[in-house]
Amino acid sequence: MSDDTIAQPNRRDILYIATGAMATVAAAGAAWPLLDQMNPDASTLALASTEVDLTAIVPGQIITVKWRGKPVFVRHRTPAEISEAENTPLASLPDPEADSKRVKKPEWLVVIGVCTHLGCIPLGHEGEYDGWFCPCHGSTYDTSGRIRSGPAPTNLEVPNYVFVNDTKIKIG
Numbered sequence: 222m223s224d225d226t227i228a229q230p231n232r233r234d235i236l237y238i239a240t241g242a243m244a245t246v247a248a249a250g251a252a253w254p255l256l257d258q259m260n261p262d263a264s265t266l267a268l269a270s271t272e273v274d275l276t277a278i279v280p281g282q283i284i285t286v287k288w289r290g291k292p293v294f295v296r297h298r299t300p301a302e303i304s305e306a307e308n309t310p311l312a313s314l315p316d317p318e319a320d321s322k323r324v325k326k327p328e329w330l331v332v333i334g335v336c337t338h339l340g341c342i343p344l345g346h347e348g349e350y351d352g353w354f355c356p357c358h359g360s361t362y363d364t365s366g367r368i369r370s371g372p373a374p375t376n377l378e379v380p381n382y383v384f385v386n387d388t389k390i391k392i393g
């Protein structure tokens with residue numbers, strides 16, 4: 222086959238090709254802002270996780286931090302509180318869960334501060350088990366955040382978190 226038999230694009234074809242190419246570029250340009258705005262912005266990403274500096278929390282103290290709109294209790298447990306949590310027979314618990322499954326380090330308990338009954342915020346160092354007491358309907362939680370009495374059906378939830386280093390955790 223000689224070169225003479227291959228159809229060469231004429232000026233109109235070149236115009237069509239150029240127009241098509243421009244349209245593709247324009248569509249890509251229009252789609253990028255559309256796709257980009259679907260990504261979470263920096264402030265949303267920041268809210269997705271929260272870092273907590275533990276250095277100022279003394280043994281026995283509970284602080285409350287906000288994470289994704291919810292309170293999270295970070296409790297620096299004393300040796301007595303740890304011992305109480307670790308030595309509670311699981312058979313005595315309405316929602317049996319070993320303390321070791323709820324903490325990454327015995328000194329630190331991190332739980333979502335929302336009562337599992339109807340969502341009130343329990344009060345720390347209150348109630349029969351010195352964990353938390355929910356003022357709404359009287360649920361009591363122990364030093365591991367486990368439900369011990371009252372209408373709440375389950376333990377205080379443990380959020381996903383990691384130790385960034387010995388003195389800092391990242392929740393979420």
Ligand code: FES
Pocket residue numbers: 336337338339340341355356357358359360371372373
């Ligand atoms: S909301 Fe806590 S006991 Fe009802």
